[in-house]
Amino acid sequence: MVLGDAMLDVDVEGTVDRLCPGTPAAVVDVCRELRRPGGAGLAALLAARSTDSVLLITAVADDEAGRALRGLLDEELTVLSVPLRGTTVRKARVRVAGQSLLRLDTGDGTADQGPLAAEIERALRSAGAILVADYGGGVAGHPDIRRLLAALAPTVPIVWDPHPRGPAPTPGARLISPNLSEARRFHQSGLEPAELAMILRDDWAAHAVAVTTGAAGAALADGRRVRTVPVPADARVTASAEPDACGAGDCFASTAAASLLAGATMAEAVSGAVEAAARFIGAGGACALSVRVEPSTPAQPPLPPNLGSAFDVAARVRAAGGRLVATGGCFDLLHPGHLSLLQQSRALGDALIVCLNSDDSVRRLKGLGRPILQARDRARLLTELASVDAVAIFDEPSPAALLERLCPDVWVKGGDYTGTQLPESEIVQRHGGETVLIPTVHGYSTSQLVAAAQGRS
Known part of the structure; x- marks a missing residue:
């Protein structure tokens, strides 16, 4: 369970080769825009990469x-939202040659402090471990949430990544992980990390406090002991350029929480978190988790939740003069018929995008008992196949709106259709593409497999 303030982080990357006439301001020619979840959203995304189930x-x-933030998260984890007063926080860095020139912050949203929904209370009570990623937006200060955290602390590992603008952690947290700058603001002193860790552990009535110190690792106060946890030699960043440390604290906290959930000791959890954060920075930090956003006109509707990667594939294929293929369906329980369709589809061009029905869309088509697997799991299985280059989830009854945006050169359908029976054919042809029909493999369908399994049970 990750609990806290999520935001949308954006990197606007460009080049500078001139100044604005009449002013000393640099002119940034924008090359691309990258988006990723920030704050608690980034912590949850990182946790989902190492833990089976994250909420x-x-x-x-x-x-x-x-909507953009939810789109980046919904494919990988479950999100429950308390009401937000105001607008979603968006933080945009303008970067040139790997260096941040400035940051533009918009959004004034804070969590509503009204009664907590029963669904959220049930979810909290069922958590195996809880990471509080506080960014001062009010979620960690919600009175009902704080009451539940205090009650759960004796039996559930709680890792708290605090923020100077947020409330004090609730008593009994298993681990609290401020960085050195934050720790000095909490205690209003210039003490060394080890002294700060001990003082804050007592102030917050926590089992342990780890003050992270960047390249020096962390100072861990666990009980009455204080120890230094260094960065392993083979995980140290050796590049001459200043590394981008954005998201390192989220990586540290999410790794520690996952380790405690798995039964690690505090020393093991913090050592693993120090190493994970160092390797995370060495791999490019939070930027490595970003999704590129293609330019669009203001009149266009927002992209469906996971469309960024599909558009990246489409853009690369077109830039290389290649042939883009798309197909669609529910793909609920992959079977040999699906594999045959996907392999034949991929052979028709240079890349294959699968337009995948969302859970609600499948339910409307197949009934209340379907889908068997959630959309994020179906998408994950598909993207593991060598024949599939990207998956885009759509919520409508058909992928017509998605095809208007993707404009594939080839649209593939399986089954006993004719081209005139497919409403998608007109869209594809209008954009210069063609429709190809591939016969299904006899004896394989998800409905038949489900029915057979139910008959044997």
């Missing part, structure tokens, strides 16, 4: 930034 409790508005 994020946060506060997100139904605005452009909020």
Whole structure:
């Protein structure tokens, strides 16, 4: 369970080769825009890469930034949202040659402090471990949430990544992990990391406090002991350029929480977290988790949740003069018929994008008992196949709107259709593409497999 304030992080990357006339301001020619979840959203995304089941409790508005943020998260984890007063926070860094020139922050949203939904209370009570990623947006200060955290602390490992603008951690947290700058603001002193760790452990009535110190690792106060946890030699960043440390604290906290969930000792959890954060920075930090956003006109509707990677594939294929193929379906329980369709589809061009029905879309088509697997799991299985280059999830009854955006050169359908029976054919042909029909493999369908399994049970 990850609990805290999520936001949309954006990197606007460009080049500078001139100044604005009449001013000393640099002119940035934008090359690309990258988006990723920030704050508790990034912590939850990192946790989902190492833990089987992750649920994020946060506060997100139904605005452009909020929809983009949900789109980046929904494929990988479950999100429960408390109401947000105001707009979703969006933080945009303008970067040139790997260096940040400035950051533009928009959004004034704070979590509503009204009664907590029963669904969220049930979820908290079922957590095996809880990471509080506080960014001062009010989720960690919600009175009902704080009451539950205090009650759960004796039996559930709670890792708290605090923020100077947020509330004090609730008593009994298993581990609290401020960085050195934050720790000195909490205690209003210039003490050394080890002294700060001991003082804050007592102030917060925590089992342990780890003050992270960047390249020096962390100072861990566990009980009455204080120890230094160094970065392993083979994980140290050796590049001459200043590394981008954005997200390192989220990586540290999510790794520690996952380790405690798995039964690690505090020393093992913090050592593993120090190493993971160092390797995370060495691999490019949070930027490595970003999704590129293709330019679009303001009149266009927002992208479906996971469309960024599909558009990246489409853009690369077109730039190379290649042939883009798309197919669609529910793909609920992959079987040999699916594999045959996907392999034949991929052979028709240079890349294959699968347009995948969302859970609600499958339910409307197949009934209340379907899908058997959630969309994020179906997408994950598909992207593991060598024949599939990207997956895009759509929520409508058909992928027509998605095809208007992707404009594939070839649209593939399996089954006993004719080209005139497919409403998608007109869209594809209008954009200069063609429709190809591939016969299904006899004897294989998900409905038949489900029925057979139910008959044997």
